[in-house]
Structures are given as structure tokens and as C-alpha cells.
């Protein structure tokens with residue numbers, strides 16, 4: 001499915017032109033299963049994603065979006081081709097090095113928020129920093145600053161169940177960004193939110209990515225948020241069939 005594009009407004013300051021890509025996929029092929037039951041999920045994907053860029057990945061169910069972001073994040077090994085993240089071929093790394101590299105450089109935002117229900121908003125955001133070995137007081141200071149940045153300074157000590165869906169997604173965004181990753185991967189970040197909340201979440205994601213030069217990949221079925229993209233990669237049957245540049249973008253790649 002190829003989404004129609006309308007005219008878009010641009011409010012953020014222009015970013016400088018990108019240099020080397022944060023993500024470079026070359027001829028990525030992914031199979032599941034063997035023999036008669038083999039499914040070809042990715043059929044030779046070439047894709048670059050640049051720092052400061054928001055790339056949306058769209059297409060019908062089963063076209064390979066989840067497989068592609070999983071290969072990019074090295075959660076899934078491809079069967080052919082290479083994927084470089086920040087110039088590193090992470091698929092070729094040992095498992096432990098790959099996990100450390102992913103933990104340091106990639107942040108994730110999911111449709112279902114995936115917050116830990118017994119931890120406060122502050123502690124949820126601090127978790128990645130504690131995992132990276134930061135002292136608790138420093139982790140909490142950083143987490144608090146990011147909660148403030150996403151507009152939830154007054155909600156730090158509330159549990160996820162005491163927050164609205166939009167507020168929970170803001171906490172999830174703060175958690176995804178607190179360790180300052182170079183790449184943020186968002187899987188359907190707005191699909192459980194109403195239109196206005198989804199809009200404000202996308203605005204926040206784009207601002208936080210752009211001002212800090214991060215690369216953002218957003219998988220979505222939600223045509224209402226396409227206006228936030230710099231580029232839209234349309235997938236079908238394991239291929240990228242079209243890449244649309246959204247009018248007004250400052251990136252000349």
C-alpha cells in the first residue's frame with residue numbers, strides 16, 4: 001500500500017545536510033523456516049538512514065517491516081547481505097559485543113509502551129542507565145531531566161497505571177532516549193493513542209531526534225502521522241518498492 005502525501009508544514013529549524021548514514025543496509029535477505037514451509041521475509045533490501053532523519057517504514061501486514069527493523073537492531077540475523085550501524089557490521093560481532101553495542105546505541109519505543117508496572121515513571125526511565133552501570137543518584141538526575149523534557153516533571157513518582165496512554169508513551173520515549181542512543185526505532189508508537197495524543201507524541205519524537213542528530217525509524221500503519229517523516233519507505237512483499245521524500249525536508253541525501 002502506498003500512502004498519499006499531502007502538503008506539510010515544517011516548524012523545526014533546518015538540520016544541516018547529513019554525512020555518513022547511521023544505518024546502511026545492503027542486499028538484506030531474510031528467510032524463516034526451510035523447505036516447503038520457507039517464507040522469504042526480506043528480498044534484498046538496500047536502505048540508508050541518516051543522523052537527524054526520521055524515516056517511516058510503511059506497508060501491508062506481512063510485508064517485512066518488523067523483520068527489517070529487527071535485522072537493523074541486530075535482534076535477528078539476516079541470511080544474506082550486510083547491515084552497518086554507525087559504520088559497524090554488528091551482525092558479525094560476537095553475541096555479547098552485539099548486545100552491548102545495541103544497548104549503547106539503540107533506543108526502542110513500542111506500541112504497548114512496555115513500561116515496568118511496579119516502577120515509578122522516574123525509575124522506568126532510569127533503568128537503562130542503571131543497566132549501563134551508572135550510580136543511582138546520577139541515573140535519577142538524568143531520568144528526571146528527561147521526564148521534564150517530555151513534559152512529565154510533576155509525574156515522576158507515579159506508577160504507569162496512574163498515567164494516561166499518552167503520558168505512558170512519553171515515559172517510554174524518555175526511557176528510549178535517556179542513554180543518548182544514535183538510533184531510535186519506534187514500532188507503531190501511536191497506534192494505541194488518539195489522534196491529538198499521537199500527534200503530540202510524534203512532534204516530541206521528531207524534536208528530540210532532530211535537535212540531537214539521532215536517526216529515527218518509525219514503523220507505522222497510521223497515515224495520520226506520515227507528515228512527520230523526512231522520507232517514507234514503502235515496503236511490499238519483502239522489498240522496498242518506493243522511497244518518498246516528504247516535501248519541505250532539509251535533507252538532500
Ligand SMILES: Nc1ncnc2c1ncn2[C@@H]1O[C@H](COP(=O)(O)OP(=O)(O)OP(=O)(O)O)[C@@H](O)[C@H]1O
Pocket residue numbers: 032033039040041059060061062063064065066067068
Ligand atoms: N518467526 C517467524 N516464523 C515464520 N515466519 C515469520 C516469522 N516472523 C515473520 N514471519 C513471516 O515473514 C513475513 C514478514 O513478517 P513481518 O512480521 O516482518 O511483517 P510486517 O510487515 O512487520 O507485518 P505486520 O505489519 O503485520 O507486523 C510474513 O510473511 C510473516 O508471516
